[in-house]
Amino acid sequence: MHRALTNIPLFPLSGHVLPGGVMRLRIFEPRYIRMVREVCAQDDGRIGMCMFNEHGSIEANSHIHPIATLARVIDFEHRDDGLLGITVEGMDACQIDAIKSDSDGLRRGNVRIIDHWPPTELPPQFQHLADRLCQVYAEYPELGSCPGDDRLGRADWICQRWLELLPVNAETKQELLREPSCERTLDYLSGLINESEQ
Amino acid sequence: MIKFHPSEQHLFHYVTGDLTPAMLMMVGTHVDMCPHCQNEIQHIEESLAQKVFGQAQVPAELTEQVSFFDGESMLASIMSQTPKRITPVMRQDVPNELVLEGKRFQLPGTLARNQHRVGEWQKILGQMWRAPVHVGGEDVLTFIYMDKDTRVPEHTHKGREATLVVNGVFNDERSEYRDGDFIFVDDSVIHTPETRHEDCLTLSALDAPMHFTSGLSRLLNPFSSLFFK
Amino acid sequence: MQTVTTPKLERKHMSSAQPDDPDHAAALLALVANEQSRQAFSELFHYFAPRLKAYATRQFGNEQTAMDLVQETMTNVWNKAHLFKPDRGSASTWIFTIARNIRFDFLRKNKHRQHDLSADELWPVLAETNDSLDDDYALDDDLLMQQLAGYCESLPKAQRTVIELIYVEGKSQQEVADALGIPLGTVKSRTRLALQKLRELINSDD
Numbered sequence: 001m002h003r004a005l006t007n008i009p010l011f012p013l014s015g016h017v018l019p020g021g022v023m024r025l026r027i028f029e030p031r032y033i034r035m036v037r038e039v040c041a042q043d044d045g046r047i048g049m050c051m052f053n054e055h056g057s058i059e060a061n062s063h064i065h066p067i068a069t070l071a072r073v074i075d076f077e078h079r080d081d082g083l084l085g086i087t088v089e090g091m092d093a094c095q096i097d098a099i100k101s102d103s104d105g106l107r108r109g110n111v112r113i114i115d116h117w118p119p120t121e122l123p124p125q126f127q128h129l130a131d132r133l134c135q136v137y138a139e140y141p142e143l144g145s146c147p148g149d150d151r152l153g154r155a156d157w158i159c160q161r162w163l164e165l166l167p168v169n170a171e172t173k174q175e176l177l178r179e180p181s182c183e184r185t186l187d188y189l190s191g192l193i194n195e196s197e198q
Numbered sequence: 199m200i201k202f203h204p205s206e207q208h209l210f211h212y213v214t215g216d217l218t219p220a221m222l223m224m225v226g227t228h229v230d231m232c233p234h235c236q237n238e239i240q241h242i243e244e245s246l247a248q249k250v251f252g253q254a255q256v257p258a259e260l261t262e263q264v265s266f267f268d269g270e271s272m273l274a275s276i277m278s279q280t281p282k283r284i285t286p287v288m289r290q291d292v293p294n295e296l297v298l299e300g301k302r303f304q305l306p307g308t309l310a311r312n313q314h315r316v317g318e319w320q321k322i323l324g325q326m327w328r329a330p331v332h333v334g335g336e337d338v339l340t341f342i343y344m345d346k347d348t349r350v351p352e353h354t355h356k357g358r359e360a361t362l363v364v365n366g367v368f369n370d371e372r373s374e375y376r377d378g379d380f381i382f383v384d385d386s387v388i389h390t391p392e393t394r395h396e397d398c399l400t401l402s403a404l405d406a407p408m409h410f411t412s413g414l415s416r417l418l419n420p421f422s423s424l425f426f427k
Numbered sequence: 428m429q430t431v432t433t434p435k436l437e438r439k440h441m442s443s444a445q446p447d448d449p450d451h452a453a454a455l456l457a458l459v460a461n462e463q464s465r466q467a468f469s470e471l472f473h474y475f476a477p478r479l480k481a482y483a484t485r486q487f488g489n490e491q492t493a494m495d496l497v498q499e500t501m502t503n504v505w506n507k508a509h510l511f512k513p514d515r516g517s518a519s520t521w522i523f524t525i526a527r528n529i530r531f532d533f534l535r536k537n538k539h540r541q542h543d544l545s546a547d548e549l550w551p552v553l554a555e556t557n558d559s560l561d562d563d564y565a566l567d568d569d570l571l572m573q574q575l576a577g578y579c580e581s582l583p584k585a586q587r588t589v590i591e592l593i594y595v596e597g598k599s600q601q602e603v604a605d606a607l608g609i610p611l612g613t614v615k616s617r618t619r620l621a622l623q624k625l626r627e628l629i630n631s632d633d
Contacts, residue, residue: 014321015320026300028297135414139414167419193417195424251474272476272494273476277465333542
């Protein structure tokens with residue numbers, strides 16, 4: 001059974017968060033301040049974190065890629081620059097349709113939660129994906145600390161984090177996320193890492 | 199006070215329009231910000247105009263060509279039009295402000311007139327943001343915004359890189375660069391640009407990917423050969 | 428040193444001065460701008476058109492394209508002479524920059540590439556407004572010229588200086604900031620205040 005939700009506020013961005021990931025954001029546009037207020041007033045408020053499609057049209061609402069992540073707000077901060085900072089956590093993968101615009105430009109859509117990659121053990125030949133990921137965490141404190149638990153042994157979790165981090169275009173990410181498992185992503189990432197180390 | 203300027207050749211080819219689109223934007227923006235180079239530009243324009251229109255420069259063969267030059271009919275056709283006397287328009291609907299992550303930046307004229315070419319901002323790991331500026335041509339023109347205390351990983355250049363400080367300060371191993379400074383480096387340079395107490399908005403033109411010294415930076419950086427463009 | 432014979436074409440309407448005399452050329456442009464003087468334009472045309480053609484032929488190596496450039500350049504001179512600002516440079520420099528813009532667009536026209544820059548976006552030679560001014564403090568030129576001078580006297584000195592540099596000397600706000608050694612923001616706020624004051628003065632006189 002696939003759960004469907006209606007009228008979910010959408011936040012299209014060039015940075016991406018996937019299920020199991022967290023992302024810190026600065027909120028300054030009035031429509032998104034309104035969105036945060038609305039979501040936080042609900043018990044189980046969700047934001048549709050979407051990938052911005054730079055080849056799409058903002059007028060036609062095709063600037064939002066269909067595969068997105070339902071996220072909840074897990075933290076707030078008042079930043080030194082006076083802006084509102086929030087942290088969101090990706091909960092479920094979803095597919096968006098029927099996008100419409102509020103008068104202030106906030107987009108909303110109907111959302112169908114899709115079965116995402118099942119938990120998969122990291123095959124030993126891809127261990128370097130986990131090692132490199134720990135290195136990235138060590139080098140960029142803004143990502144938070146590297147998890148010490150079993151998530152580092154899960155191929156699906158590692159693939160999701162890499163897809164969040166890499167400056168790969170959104171089309172490629174959409175294609176990989178449409179796959180029923182993370183198998184293709186493992187191969188893709190492994191190829192990129194090899195190339196970067198040459 | 200601006201310390202670093204485009205070369206005389208850059209300025210000359212800016213005036214004639216014979217730089218790549220990305221470099222025209224770079225030099226044009228520097229000129230917007232730099233009274234010294236505005237002066238230079240004026241001199242170059244004057245001397246080129248003198249060359250084209252100066253009395254002494256009329257080629258001798260033109261005298262013979264005059265019979266082929268159907269000037270009178272062209273003149274008549276131009277003057278048959280009623281000059282369009284548009285009263286100077288008071289408003290100009292060009293936004294000259296760039297809003298990025300809630301901060302506002304005043305844009306110099308060249309950039310303000312081309313603001314519709316600025317694409318989506320994208321965060322790069324390490325407190326940097328970038329946005330492509332679509333100007334056509336082979337070079338890649340990009341806005342780069344570095345938060346304070348940010349460092350671009352050490353890299354060399356396979357090609358040439360021009361950087362212009364639009365607002366703020368950054369340093370590299372050789373100097374400190376501020377508003378309006380124009381820096382041009384070729385493949386002989388290894389450097390590590392960084393910001394300290396202030397953030398910095400720059401415009402940068404690259405004609406080839408940067409070569410990051412560390413594999414991890416290559417993997418995570420959109421300017422590396424893995425993702426260039 | 429070799430003197431070149433002036434083509435006969437140019438002699439027709441010639442007064443004692445030649446259009447290569449900057450003041451004379453500027454005066455001719457003013458006549459075109461203010462009175463649409465056909466005689467003044469003919470004189471400019473007979474001087475500049477053949478030289479433009481020689482330049483364009485060298486640039487394009489193609490007679491027809493060269494003639495198109497001449498036609499388009501001189502049409503702009505006829506239609507837009509009011510945009511020539513004598514304090515910013517000579518008439519021939521202005522005409523050269525118009526031709527440069529047209530050449531730039533010609534060279535790109537046939538390539539049909541999606542994002543190509545246009546000359547006007549780089550060099551706003553023929554822009555109708557003074558683009559160095561933000562919209563909220565752009566004033567109508569005529570209004571300015573007629574009334575500004577008198578009213579300026581009643582402004583505080585700091586504001587008057589800024590207004591004079593911008594509207595009388597045609598400097599950009601950035602140039603004013605550099606010249607006076609004050610921040611751009613200060614120039615902007617002084618301009619805004621001064622224009623507010625001027626509007627009040629002008630309106631109260633109506």
